[in-house]
Amino acid sequence: MTFDVTSHPEPTTEARRQQILADPGFGTNFTDHTAVIDWTQGAGWHGARVEPYGPITLDPAAAVLHYAQEIFEGMKAYRHANGGVHTFRPRENARRMNRSARRMAMPQLDEELFVQSLEALVGIDADWVPSGEGEALYLRPFMFSTEAFLGVRPAREFTYRVIASPAGNYFGGELKPVRIWVTRDFTRAAPGGTGDAKTGGNYAASLAAQAQATEKGCDQVLFLDPLHDNAIEELGGMNVFLVTADGRLITPELTGTILEGITRDSVIQLARDRGLQVEERRVTLDEWDRGVQDGTVTEVFACGTAAVITPIGELLDGDRTIASTGTGEVTQSIRAELLGIQTGTVADRHGWMHRLV
Ligand code: PLP
Ligand code: COI
Numbered sequence: 001m002t003f004d005v006t007s008h009p010e011p012t013t014e015a016r017r018q019q020i021l022a023d024p025g026f027g028t029n030f031t032d033h034t035a036v037i038d039w040t041q042g043a044g045w046h047g048a049r050v051e052p053y054g055p056i057t058l059d060p061a062a063a064v065l066h067y068a069q070e071i072f073e074g075m076k077a078y079r080h081a082n083g084g085v086h087t088f089r090p091r092e093n094a095r096r097m098n099r100s101a102r103r104m105a106m107p108q109l110d111e112e113l114f115v116q117s118l119e120a121l122v123g124i125d126a127d128w129v130p131s132g133e134g135e136a137l138y139l140r141p142f143m144f145s146t147e148a149f150l151g152v153r154p155a156r157e158f159t160y161r162v163i164a165s166p167a168g169n170y171f172g173g174e175l176k177p178v179r180i181w182v183t184r185d186f187t188r189a190a191p192g193g194t195g196d197a198k199t200g201g202n203y204a205a206s207l208a209a210q211a212q213a214t215e216k217g218c219d220q221v222l223f224l225d226p227l228h229d230n231a232i233e234e235l236g237g238m239n240v241f242l243v244t245a246d247g248r249l250i251t252p253e254l255t256g257t258i259l260e261g262i263t264r265d266s267v268i269q270l271a272r273d274r275g276l277q278v279e280e281r282r283v284t285l286d287e288w289d290r291g292v293q294d295g296t297v298t299e300v301f302a303c304g305t306a307a308v309i310t311p312i313g314e315l316l317d318g319d320r321t322i323a324s325t326g327t328g329e330v331t332q333s334i335r336a337e338l339l340g341i342q343t344g345t346v347a348d349r350h351g352w353m354h355r356l357v
Contacts, residue, residue: 001037001048001113003120008032008052021130024166026306027138031125031164035117038146039107041156048113050120053163059148063155070200071100072142074305075262076167077122077356079129080344085122085357087139088342090115092262097141100197105154106143114141115354121162122356130166134175134339138167138306170306171219177313177324178302180222180235181213182285184318188223188233188257195233195257206236216316220302225257230284233257238307239264242288243299243330253280263303263338269350270334288315289322299328301335309335 011032012020020029030053038047064070073093077085094114101108118139122129129137141162145155171178186209189195194202209221220238225231232252234240239261242250249271254260268278291297300312311331313324340346341353 001045001116003035003116004049005120005124006049006051007124017128021128021132021166024130024132024135024168025172026167026170027165029165031121031128031137031166033121033124035121035162037109037113037117037160039158039160045107045109045113045160048117048120050124056159058146061148061150063145063147063149066150067145067152068199068201068204069104069106069145069155069158070142071097071104071106071144072140072198072200073097074198075118075139075141076136076305076342077118077129077139077164078136078343079131082344084355085126085129085137086342086344086353086355087118087122088354089262089266089352090118090354092265093141096198096260096262097143100199101143103194103197104199106145107158109143109160117141117160117162119356121164125164126357128164128166130168132168134308135166135168136342138165139163140165167306170308171310175310175327177311177327178219179217179313180220180315181209181216181218182222182224182315182317183209183212184224185209185212186223187226188236190226191256193257196254196259198259203236210236218316222315224285225282228282228284230286231282232285232288234259234261235302238302238304238310240312241267241301241303242283242291242297243301243328244291245296245298247330248277248279249330250279250281250283252283261304263305263308266338266352267303267309267334270337273349276330285315285317285322289320292323292325297325299325299331301328301331308339 094111143160147155147157220235311327315322
C-alpha cells in the first residue's frame, strides 16, 4: 500500500523546532504530520495517507468514546551517526499491537503495513528526531473505533494513526532513581482481563493509583498480583527487574496480567548474553524487602520504551519503606549497552534495529 502525502501548509518554523529539540521533555510537542489508515468491515484497510497533524473530527456516538475500543503502541526512532534514522524491533510492536487487537476485538494490521506507516511518517518529519544523549523521536501508533453506534458489539469502522513526539527523559532531567508507591487500594489486571493488552482502559484504571502516588511524593505506582498477596506485577507503564548480589536478574513471569515489554525481553537477552542467569517467576514484595535488607538484592530497576532503564529508589508500601538500592552497576551497564545499540554506537548483534529513513 502506498501512502498519499499531503504536506503541512504551515509547518513549524525552524526556530520553534530547534527550541523544542533543545529541551524535548516527554509527550508535549508533536511533529507536523500524522500517518493514517482507515478500516471498514468488508473493505478492510484503505486510504493510507500522511496528512498534516491536527484535530480529528469524530461523531459524538463514535464507539471509542463510549466503550473504549482503543489500543496503542510506544516506540522510539534514533538518529545514527550515518545520518539515518533507525527504530528498535518494530515488528515486535506490530505483533504486540495485533495481540492487543485480538483481545479488544479489533482488526489485524499487517506487520509490513505497520512498519511502512512508521517509514512514511518519519520520512517526512525526519528533521524532528533529536540527537542529544538519551533523546529520540517517540512514535505512538494507535487504533480506535470510529463507528457511530451505541450498541455494544465490536465496531465496524476503525482508524489507525501514528503521531510522533520528540522525547528526552520520561521522568525529566538527569537519570536518578525513581520513588515508587505500592498501591493496596487498586489492582491493574486480573486473569482473563486485559492486562497484557496495550489498551487505553488499563491506563485509565491506573490513574487513581498514580494520583495517590503523586500525593505521596512518588513518581510511579507498583501494582501487585490481585490473587497472590504481595507478588509484584509491574509499574503503570514499565516492567520491573531485581538484580541479586550473585548476578541473577529476577522479573515477574508473563501470566497474562502484565504487559510483555519489548525492553523487558531485550534486557533478558542482553543479560543472558553476559552469562547472567535470568529468572522469570513470581517475586514477592517481602522477597524484595528482605533482599535489600540482607544485601542479596543489590539493584532494582524499571524498564520500558519511554523510561528506557531507570533505577528504582525507595519503595513506599503504606507505613513500610523499602530502602533504595541506588543506581547499581548492572543497571547502568545494561542501560548503556541497550542505548548504545539503539543509538548505533554498539554493534547490533541481534539485528534489532530497522532503518526507517
Ligand atoms: N508495562 C506497561 C504497562 C507499559 O505501558 C509499558 C510501556 O510500553 C511497558 C510495560 C514496557 O513495554 P515496552 O518495553 O515494550 O515499552
Ligand atoms: C512506553 O514506554 O512507550 C509507554 O507506553 C509507557 C507510558 C508512556 C504509557
